[in-house]
Amino acid sequence: MRIFKNIYVKSIIVILCFILAELIYQKSHNLRFISPIIILLAVALLIILVTKIILAKQFKSFLFIVPALAIFSIFYIYPFIKVLQLGHYSWDGILPTMKFVGLYNFIEVIKDKVWWQSMFNAGYITLIALTFQNALALILALACDRQMKAGNFYRMIFFIPPVLSEVVVGLVWQWIYDGNYGLLNHWLVALGFNNLTKAWLSDPHTALTCVAIVHSWKGFGWGFVILLAGLQTIPKQLYEAARVEGATSWQVFKNITAPLMIPVFVLVAILTVLGSMQSFILILTMTDGGPGFHTEVPVTRILSSMIGSSRFGYACAQSIIFGAILLAISFVQKRISQNMRQA
Amino acid sequence: MSKFFHLKFKFCYYLVICALAFGFSLTGCSSKKLSSKPTINVWHWMTDREAAFQELAKRYEDKTGIKVNFELYAPSDIYAQKVRAAAQGRTLPDIYGLLGEKRDFAAFIKSGHVADLSEVMNEENGVWKECFFSKALEVVEFKENNTYAILPGIYGAPIDIMNIQMLYNKKLFKKAGLDPERPPSNWEEFIDNINKLKKVGVPGLVSGWGEIWMIDCFASNYAFNIMGEDKVIATLKGDVPYTDPDWIKVFSLFKELVDKHALVSGVVIMKNKVAEQTFANERAAFAFNGSWCINVYDGMNPHLEYGVFLPPKVNRKNPMYIWGGGSSFSFLVNDRSSKKLEAIKFLKWLTDKDQQAYLSSQTKNLPSNKFALAEIPKILAQFADGMDSATHPSIWPVNEFPGVIEALGKGIQLILIKEKTPEQLAQELQAIKEKESSRIVSN
Numbered sequence: 001m002r003i004f005k006n007i008y009v010k011s012i013i014v015i016l017c018f019i020l021a022e023l024i025y026q027k028s029h030n031l032r033f034i035s036p037i038i039i040l041l042a043v044a045l046l047i048i049l050v051t052k053i054i055l056a057k058q059f060k061s062f063l064f065i066v067p068a069l070a071i072f073s074i075f076y077i078y079p080f081i082k083v084l085q086l087g088h089y090s091w092d093g094i095l096p097t098m099k100f101v102g103l104y105n106f107i108e109v110i111k112d113k114v115w116w117q118s119m120f121n122a123g124y125i126t127l128i129a130l131t132f133q134n135a136l137a138l139i140l141a142l143a144c145d146r147q148m149k150a151g152n153f154y155r156m157i158f159f160i161p162p163v164l165s166e167v168v169v170g171l172v173w174q175w176i177y178d179g180n181y182g183l184l185n186h187w188l189v190a191l192g193f194n195n196l197t198k199a200w201l202s203d204p205h206t207a208l209t210c211v212a213i214v215h216s217w218k219g220f221g222w223g224f225v226i227l228l229a230g231l232q233t234i235p236k237q238l239y240e241a242a243r244v245e246g247a248t249s250w251q252v253f254k255n256i257t258a259p260l261m262i263p264v265f266v267l268v269a270i271l272t273v274l275g276s277m278q279s280f281i282l283i284l285t286m287t288d289g290g291p292g293f294h295t296e297v298p299v300t301r302i303l304s305s306m307i308g309s310s311r312f313g314y315a316c317a318q319s320i321i322f323g324a325i326l327l328a329i330s331f332v333q334k335r336i337s338q339n340m341r342q343a
Numbered sequence: 344m345s346k347f348f349h350l351k352f353k354f355c356y357y358l359v360i361c362a363l364a365f366g367f368s369l370t371g372c373s374s375k376k377l378s379s380k381p382t383i384n385v386w387h388w389m390t391d392r393e394a395a396f397q398e399l400a401k402r403y404e405d406k407t408g409i410k411v412n413f414e415l416y417a418p419s420d421i422y423a424q425k426v427r428a429a430a431q432g433r434t435l436p437d438i439y440g441l442l443g444e445k446r447d448f449a450a451f452i453k454s455g456h457v458a459d460l461s462e463v464m465n466e467e468n469g470v471w472k473e474c475f476f477s478k479a480l481e482v483v484e485f486k487e488n489n490t491y492a493i494l495p496g497i498y499g500a501p502i503d504i505m506n507i508q509m510l511y512n513k514k515l516f517k518k519a520g521l522d523p524e525r526p527p528s529n530w531e532e533f534i535d536n537i538n539k540l541k542k543v544g545v546p547g548l549v550s551g552w553g554e555i556w557m558i559d560c561f562a563s564n565y566a567f568n569i570m571g572e573d574k575v576i577a578t579l580k581g582d583v584p585y586t587d588p589d590w591i592k593v594f595s596l597f598k599e600l601v602d603k604h605a606l607v608s609g610v611v612i613m614k615n616k617v618a619e620q621t622f623a624n625e626r627a628a629f630a631f632n633g634s635w636c637i638n639v640y641d642g643m644n645p646h647l648e649y650g651v652f653l654p655p656k657v658n659r660k661n662p663m664y665i666w667g668g669g670s671s672f673s674f675l676v677n678d679r680s681s682k683k684l685e686a687i688k689f690l691k692w693l694t695d696k697d698q699q700a701y702l703s704s705q706t707k708n709l710p711s712n713k714f715a716l717a718e719i720p721k722i723l724a725q726f727a728d729g730m731d732s733a734t735h736p737s738i739w740p741v742n743e744f745p746g747v748i749e750a751l752g753k754g755i756q757l758i759l760i761k762e763k764t765p766e767q768l769a770q771e772l773q774a775i776k777e778k779e780s781s782r783i784v785s786n
Contacts, residue, residue, distance in 0.1 A: 092446075092447075092450055093427055093431070094427065094430055094431075094447065094450035094451055094454055094456075095450050095453055095454055096454055108782075174617075178609060179608040179609040180546075180607065180608050180609065180621075180626065181626075199608045199609040201609065201612050202608070202609045202610075202611045202612045202760065203760070204760055204762060207612075286612075287553070287612045288553050288554070288612065288614070289753075290553055290611060290612045290753070290756050291611045291612055291756045291757065291759070291760045292753050292754075292756045292757040292760065292762060292763075293753055304749065307420060307423060307424060307427075308745055308749060309745035309746055309749070310443075310446070310447060310450075310745065311745075
């Protein structure tokens with residue numbers, strides 16, 4: 001265990017050395033000459049560390065995870081650290097120089113009203129997805145779980161929307177919602193509801209709901225598949241025993257299906273929240289965040305800061321705050337599910 | 344004995360490996376010798392020009408033996424990201440197009456990603472430079488004492504030029520009893536025409552105002568007309584506030600369009616492609632669109648009868664300026680490219696009269712070479728007439744903050760859905776302008 005502790009301490013020292021070297025290089029022109037010395041020291045420490053690991057017999061097995069660790073470090077750890085670092089800089093994404101601004105970007109994000117409006121919009125889409133989308137997915141999964149004719153056909157049909165391109169779905173639904181020649185208005189007129197027709201996506205009262213409905217339609221198939229798989233793991237004997245005891249369908253669902261499905265519900269809920277909060281392609285194709293900021297979501301704001309305004313540092317700060325919020329939501333969901341399981 | 348065979352096998356194995364490595368290296372050398380002429384790589388996002396570019400690349404290879412590899416990356420926003428990522432990784436091709444504002448262009452130059460073509464342009468008494476429309480060249484030019492602190496020079500070659508004007512449907516004009524050869528010359532006439540068109544069930548104006556830059560363009564045209572160039576530039580510099588009555592007058596035009604039901608329903612979130620479909624399908628009498636539309640309308644409705652006119656003036660004393668030039672349709676040479684000279688030679692050939700005439704005939708865009716204008720369609724000639732009134736943010740001495748541009752576009756969208764008044768927008772814009780100015784100072 002001691003050697004483990006040493007490795008951890010030394011690894012942290014190596015990482016800190018690299019960060020310190022870069023900070024000195026970026027911030028001070030006079031002290032730049034120190035950076036290479038620190039990097040050399042860090043590299044030397046790294047070599048000692050790696051040699052120790054390789055020489056230590058009990059760590060030879062460690063070599064087997066090195067490729068995976070390297071890939072994980074390059075594609076996950078490094079970008080994550082880089083985003084954390086860039087969040088503290090003012091940078092246009094092109095010039096090789098950037099300016100350290102500390103927490104300025106984070107403070108600005110917190111003060112940005114449009115950012116919080118976009119968070120609210122994403123929350124609204126998530127709420128619709130959690131309720132409408134998952135309820136639909138559950139009903140259809142329950143229906144398909146029973147021995148019904150053409151069950152496989154329905155399973156395939158329900159899984160078509162998720163596999164369609166979001167851009168295609170967005171454009172098709174944009175046409176359906178079109179105020180002038182849209183299919184929705186056409187049906188409403190045909191049914192005699194002339195007074196209900198409107199330009200659905202340009203009306204601020206309906207735009208976000210329309211987008212949320214399309215998002216739910218597009219995404220319910222995932223929930224359906226996971227819930228169906230969960231339902232099929234419940235032993236049939238439990239249902240048979242309940243029927244023998246004279247339980248009604250509702251009692252069966254309440255006392256057998258729902259309690260056993262809690263881990264699946266939690267999984268679907270977490271995936272729905274993460275997917276809905278990060279949705280943006282549908283929005284880009286349908287409304288581009290408009291009218292005004294009525295359908296803006298955090299990812300479109302991040303994109304706008306990065307590409308539209310060339311503020312990479314600010315966009316990274318937005319990403320970090322957004323990531324932290326998603327992490328907090330997932331944590332809360334996990335705690336709630338643990339409490340439910342214990343209850 | 345077995346050890347001996349084992350060693351012998353090992354020796355043979357290494358011998359084969361060495362022979363293969365030697366063979367491969369020889370093949371590598373020989374292939375280099377075989378194709379001593381380099382391949383020039385070009386990145387662009389212009390889907391409508393791709394076929395013509397490929398044909399021109401073939402012609403260039405036939406003529407010089409140099410292969411030109413045009414790589415298309417679309418849509419434009421994805422292309423913009425790709426170019427930025429390549430710039431960060433220093434993997435830009437020999438020639439590329441740049442999407443963005445003048446400050447992005449300046450940042451690319453400062454980072455050493457763009458070659459200065461001034462010297463080549465001025466060779467032989469400036470033959471190459473003189474062949475371009477001056478408005479097209481201005482967008483790739485940095486003059487002395489520019490605000491971006493870039494060394495004066497010409498940093499690109501315009502491929503073709505565009506401008507954005509008003510279009511009207513002649514058939515629908517006839518239907519409403521209007522003279523199809525006489526588009527409105529001022530704002531009152533424009534509104535009057537729309538009222539007459541509405542009476543026969545024809546919707547008025549369509550444009551891709553779901554795209555911020557299209558709104559910005561329309562607002563900018565009228566800002567120049569209402570208050571004059573100096574005052575607009577003074578606003579950008581921060582000397583005139585957005586709460587000035589002239590700016591409120593500009594924003595009020597959008598309110599008037601909504602109040603008089605002059606816009607096609609849903610215009611506030613409409614992408615320009617949808618707006619183009621609407622006009623091409625004769626579902627709107629007027630469109631605000633760029634010269635690239637000729638090719639688009641031709642594909643959508645070859646029988647569409649339409650004319651081009653400058654946006655109708657509000658203030659008759661000031662000229663009407665439109666956005667035009669070659670900002671988005673210029674090619675830049677990568678200063679770090681090992682094939683820089685070959686790339687410049689190719690650009691020189693590409694912007695020559697014959698190639699420009701071919702490109703113009705195929706893509707129905709205005710050529711950047713003024714000597715290639717001789718044989719262009721009538722409708723394109725109408726767009727060409729507007730070049731005298733063209734201006735562009737790329738040639739202004741100062742540009743607005745992206746945050747203010749976004750707030751302006753989104754704010755006008757909110758006026759169009761009656762959620763904001765022109766006065767409210769003016770106040771908000773001024774607040775954002777002040778915040779952005781202070782941020783730049785503090786940073």
